[in-house]
Amino acid sequence: MITPIEKEIVSLLELGDKKAISLLYENYSDSLYGVIKKIITDDEIAQDVLQESFVKIWRYSKKYDASKAKLFTWLYRIAYNTAIDKVRSFKNKKGKEVQIETSVVYTFTADSINQDVLDIKKHLNTLDEKYQIVINALFFEGMTQQEASDELNIPLGTIKSRLKIGLRELKKIYNP
Numbered sequence: 001m002i003t004p005i006e007k008e009i010v011s012l013l014e015l016g017d018k019k020a021i022s023l024l025y026e027n028y029s030d031s032l033y034g035v036i037k038k039i040i041t042d043d044e045i046a047q048d049v050l051q052e053s054f055v056k057i058w059r060y061s062k063k064y065d066a067s068k069a070k071l072f073t074w075l076y077r078i079a080y081n082t083a084i085d086k087v088r089s090f091k092n093k094k095g096k097e098v099q100i101e102t103s104v105v106y107t108f109t110a111d112s113i114n115q116d117v118l119d120i121k122k123h124l125n126t127l128d129e130k131y132q133i134v135i136n137a138l139f140f141e142g143m144t145q146q147e148a149s150d151e152l153n154i155p156l157g158t159i160k161s162r163l164k165i166g167l168r169e170l171k172k173i174y175n176p
Helices: 004-015 019-039 043-059 071-094 115-124 129-140 145-152 156-174
Strands: none
């Protein structure tokens, strides 16, 4: 059953009214912070993730569909995924140390660069548009798979499938 405050928030979200974000924060920030704190123990980082979550909530507010999920479920998913993304980004940064002694940055010559891959955009244009869109979002716009799914309004599983197929098609071009 939808509460009157939820009904009001949903209608404000549909209208793009900024009052919705205030009401969302007043009514759901404590619960969402609790969700985030189960994943991220550091208070400062958890606060940042909460703020990022509300930015995403506002950015994707037009995409909320009450027939697909309750308001809290939708908010929960955004906060949970934002927290998981933050944890993953920390793990990725932690595992990447620069090894100066073994660096090959200055040892590249024109002969060592595969000239065939310099025209990747041209070859990308030979793929079906649905694969081009996904590969562009992930590799050239720097989106995560989840962000591409949200931004393109394509299910995450479909994003992954299209990426796999698109890369397989590009591989056929470069390794015939």
